[in-house]
Amino acid sequence: MSGFPSDPGTPVPGHAYGPGSSRRIAASLRVADDQATLFGPQGERLVVGHARRRDRIGAGPSLIDIDDGWRFETDAHEMIDTLLGHEQKAGLMEYERFHPRLVLVVLACFAGVFLIWRFGLGVLVAIGIALTPAPFVSAIDRGNIAAIDRVFAQPSRLDADRRAEVRAIFDDLAQAAPEPPYGDYQLHFRHIPRLGANAFALPGGNIVMTDAFVRQFGDDDIIAAVLGHEMAHVTEKHSLQQLYRSLSIYLLIALIAGDVGPVAEDILLEGGALMSLAYSREHESEADAIGIRVAARAGYDPAALAVFFRRLDGMTGGGDGPQWYSTHPASRDRAAEIRRQIEELGLSAD
Amino acid sequence: MQNPTIHKVEFSGNARSYFGIWIVNILLSIVTLGIYSAWAKVRTRRYMYQHTAIDGRRFDYHATGMQIFIGRLIVVAGFIVFSIVSAIPIIGLVAIFGLLFLAPWLINRGMLFNARVTSWSGLRFGFDGSYWRAFRVYILYPFLSLFTLYLAIPFAIRAQHSYSVNSHRFGTAKFHFESSVKPFYVAFLLAIGWMALAGLLMFLVLGGGEIFAEIAMAERTGRAPDDALMLRMGIFYVLLILAVLPAGFIYQAFLRNAVYGATSLAGGHEFRSDVKPMQLVWIGVSNAVAIICSLGMLLPWAHIRMMRYLSDHTFILANGSLDDFTGQQEESVGAIGDAYADLEGFDVGLPV
Numbered sequence: 001m002s003g004f005p006s007d008p009g010t011p012v013p014g015h016a017y018g019p020g021s022s023r024r025i026a027a028s029l030r031v032a033d034d035q036a037t038l039f040g041p042q043g044e045r046l047v048v049g050h051a052r053r054r055d056r057i058g059a060g061p062s063l064i065d066i067d068d069g070w071r072f073e074t075d076a077h078e079m080i081d082t083l084l085g086h087e088q089k090a091g092l093m094e095y096e097r098f099h100p101r102l103v104l105v106v107l108a109c110f111a112g113v114f115l116i117w118r119f120g121l122g123v124l125v126a127i128g129i130a131l132t133p134a135p136f137v138s139a140i141d142r143g144n145i146a147a148i149d150r151v152f153a154q155p156s157r158l159d160a161d162r163r164a165e166v167r168a169i170f171d172d173l174a175q176a177a178p179e180p181p182y183g184d185y186q187l188h189f190r191h192i193p194r195l196g197a198n199a200f201a202l203p204g205g206n207i208v209m210t211d212a213f214v215r216q217f218g219d220d221d222i223i224a225a226v227l228g229h230e231m232a233h234v235t236e237k238h239s240l241q242q243l244y245r246s247l248s249i250y251l252l253i254a255l256i257a258g259d260v261g262p263v264a265e266d267i268l269l270e271g272g273a274l275m276s277l278a279y280s281r282e283h284e285s286e287a288d289a290i291g292i293r294v295a296a297r298a299g300y301d302p303a304a305l306a307v308f309f310r311r312l313d314g315m316t317g318g319g320d321g322p323q324w325y326s327t328h329p330a331s332r333d334r335a336a337e338i339r340r341q342i343e344e345l346g347l348s349a350d
Numbered sequence: 351m352q353n354p355t356i357h358k359v360e361f362s363g364n365a366r367s368y369f370g371i372w373i374v375n376i377l378l379s380i381v382t383l384g385i386y387s388a389w390a391k392v393r394t395r396r397y398m399y400q401h402t403a404i405d406g407r408r409f410d411y412h413a414t415g416m417q418i419f420i421g422r423l424i425v426v427a428g429f430i431v432f433s434i435v436s437a438i439p440i441i442g443l444v445a446i447f448g449l450l451f452l453a454p455w456l457i458n459r460g461m462l463f464n465a466r467v468t469s470w471s472g473l474r475f476g477f478d479g480s481y482w483r484a485f486r487v488y489i490l491y492p493f494l495s496l497f498t499l500y501l502a503i504p505f506a507i508r509a510q511h512s513y514s515v516n517s518h519r520f521g522t523a524k525f526h527f528e529s530s531v532k533p534f535y536v537a538f539l540l541a542i543g544w545m546a547l548a549g550l551l552m553f554l555v556l557g558g559g560e561i562f563a564e565i566a567m568a569e570r571t572g573r574a575p576d577d578a579l580m581l582r583m584g585i586f587y588v589l590l591i592l593a594v595l596p597a598g599f600i601y602q603a604f605l606r607n608a609v610y611g612a613t614s615l616a617g618g619h620e621f622r623s624d625v626k627p628m629q630l631v632w633i634g635v636s637n638a639v640a641i642i643c644s645l646g647m648l649l650p651w652a653h654i655r656m657m658r659y660l661s662d663h664t665f666i667l668a669n670g671s672l673d674d675f676t677g678q679q680e681e682s683v684g685a686i687g688d689a690y691a692d693l694e695g696f697d698v699g700l701p702v
Contacts, residue, residue, distance in 0.1 A: 017472025022521065022675035024407055024471055057393060058367040060400035061408065071472055073408070092393075096370035105373050106647065112380035120383060136434055143442065247433060251426065252384055 011039065012083060014061075014074025016046060029064065029072050031083045036066055046070065053084050056093055121248050128244035129237055137182040137240070141204035145188065148208070156189035158211050163189055166214055169224050169300075170207075176298035177231040180205040185231060189214070201230040203239040217311070221295070221304030228298070229291030229305065236290070238283040245276060288338055293345075302342055309335040354620070354667035361661035363401035365651040371397055372650040388422055389415030399468070402661060405672055407471035413463070413685065421463075421685030454484035459687025465518055466683060473677045476519035487513045504534035511609050520615060521677035529612030537604030540627075541597040548593035556586050595638075596631040603627035610664065618669035625663045633659055 016027035016038050026041045029051070036051035049067025056062055061073040062080045074080060095101075156163065167187060174185045182204045190208055192198070197213040207230045217223065233239065292302035313331040375390035392415045399409040432449065436442040458479035465477035491506035508531050515527035553559065561583050603625045610623035637652035 020473070020521070020677040020679075021673075022407070022471040022473040022677075023673040057397045057400060058371060059362065059364075060397065063410070092374060096367075096374050098366040098370055102370055102373055105377050109373060109376050109380060112377065116380060116383070124383075132434075140434075247430070 010079065012074055012076050012079045014072055014076065016040075016073075017071045018046070019069030027072060029074070029080075029083070036064075038066060038070060038072060051084060053080070058093075058096070116252065121245060121252075124248040125241050125244040128248070129240050132240065134182045137204045141183075141202040141206045144202050145206060145208070148190070148192075152194050153190040153192045153208075155191065156211055157191050158189055158214055162214065165220075166209070166223055169220055170227055172298040172300075173224055173227045173231060173294060177228065177294045178235045180231075180234055181237060185234065187227075199226050199230055201233040201239070203234065203237065205234050207231070207234075217308060219304065219307075221301040222308045224298060224300035225291060225295045225302060225305035225308060227291075228294035228300075228302075229287045231294060232287040232290035233283070236283070236286060238287065241283070242276070242280065245279065249276070285334070285337065288334055289341060292338060292342060303339065306335040306338040306342075309338070354618075354669050357405045357666045357668055359661040359664040359666070360403045360406075361401060361658050362403070363398060363654050363657060365654045368397060368654055369650040372653075385419065386415075388419035391415075391418055398657065402657075404470065404666055405668070407672065410469045411467060412469060412474075413467040413688075417685045418688065421687075421689035424686050425689040450489060451485070454481055454488055456687045456690040457488055458484050459683065460691040461514065461517070461687070463683050463685050463688045470520070471672065471675070473521045473675055476521070476678075477517055478519065479517050483513055483517075504531055504538045507538075507605070508534045511612075515609070515613050521675040523616040523675050526614045526616070527609075527612050528614075529608060533604065533608035533611075537601050537608065540604060541601035544597040544600055545594050548597070549590060552586070552590050552593045556589060561586055592635075595635060599631040599634040600627045603630045606660075617674070619672075620667040620669075622665040622667065623663055624665075625660065629659070 011028035011030040013026075013028050016025045017023065018025070025046070027046060028039045030037050030039065031051060034050070035048060037048050038046040040046050047066055047068055047070045049070070051072075052065045054063040054065065056077070061075055062077050064072045064074075064080070064084070066072060095105075158166075166189075170185070170187045177185070185205045185207065188206060188208045189211065191211045192208075193212075195210055195212075197210060197216045199207065199209040199213055201207045207227065209227075213226075214223070217226070288305060292305055295305070296302040309331040313335070371393060375386070375393060378386040379390055392411065392413055395411040395413070399411040402409045432445055435445045458477075458481065462477040462479060465475040468475045487506065487509040491509055492503070495502040495506050508529060512527045512529075515525050518525045561579065564579055604627060606625055607623045610621040613621045615621075633656055637656060640648040641652055
């Protein structure tokens, strides 16, 4: 700060607070030979010691800690700069100043949010999955099956022969499918009226099929194609990915946006959930693609998955609702995509 | 108290200078994948506190970014372990019970930490909590009010404020809270009343009944509801949320006035808040709209605007000099409780 008239000997006016007291004292600070002296209103000496400057924020005061718990504050920033040196000023303050340069910072923030959304989350999810021990995943499976049995499932009412037939298909598929990451594939039959004709996979390799599914889609090829699809969810760790993805989104929003206010925070979280649905649809398509390959390798007709979706489409009346709020792609689109892939790969079993 | 001196809370922050701090904080947080956010929090707090003063004496925030960071690290690790463990049957149940009993301790630690890193007029605040009293007011009472269909919840809310205020000190001077339950019921009933009325009006005006009947019909026939119906339901929900939104601000305004009016500080100093519910609703809702329309860029402006309104309506009735408070040596504490409070979304910061 050249050109400023004060020499280091000039006292800086401000206020002082002593240790353990709320008393506000009109005081002045003088620094000579690295020794700071605080003077009271009558010129009496309050404390002598080393002065440490805290970084300034915005239009806040210059704050100086002096030994023995004394503190000095002043708005005479330039005088303090002269006294204690410009380099002790806050490093960030210059960048935070309201200046056209901030437009670049804003743009960088938008780019950063996009990059985190596009790539950063994937990295976090991959780290999470790599750090997850297999026994935890098996425990999640056991817990979920116990919960399903307690809440809405009943023992299967299919006769033993029928179950053995389906199990034989399952074994063929398990042979042809990629190695399960956390433990063997296991098939469970359950009577779950609330879910209708349904099959789903848990992350540890357990696959649940409802009685209604076996009754309505009795065809071997369809059962094989759907089992292949569910096994693909297991090998690609889709449910773990979704678990970690939602955890990461929650954490990142909480950490980065921090205090966004109650209304805006809800909107962010809802928006995140809505965008996650896109990933869920991506997972379904991926499982379709892998599933038909597994079914074909096991000797079943992969086109049966397309037949299955065509029939599903007919049952729901064709109205899947708009795609963007669904966890699954529209059945019609999936059937078409499956046929396209089968043709492309020459996968057909016949 | 004869002839108290009335001091208004002075807030000198402005949107221009805060914007720079906020956006630089966000950029650094993004670049460091959230790690810097601990330091960002300290910077934001220090800005807000240093720009808030009573009788020319400023507040200040003394936590360090590293303290906040370590606290968050521990809580995030705990949160992840808890999420995974709670998926396992019996252990999960034990974990949930464990958290129930851990929560009062964490809440106490959070309030203790925040009190000790906050100063006004050069003197730190303090907090003398008790585990079992915290357990009663934050866990037991809300749980018991469940059996009254939440009709007794204002008693629990009053107990929470009473516990929090009575446990705080400024230096060695204790805060005191004394209030009937009436203002808590007024705030509660007005908010519920607004919600019921606004909800009912929306339901009638937009034909909510018809929409739900059609959806129920669609479900019974096994056909998925068509797009137009889903769209109408979406619009209905958005408008419903907008109509119900003011209830939160109405509740906040009445509660704030009640709590400040019932609080005093040893030495005969009293507090007042005269926030107008409808003005708070206006500021809160227009802030939310501005934030959304500006893709978040007006957030600092909204924050400052709310701070300014609240401080303009907060007063201290000082009984004599504010120079005579004294303090004692306080040990520093870890920031685990503060990090937990951050994650749970409740704020134990400066009550302006």
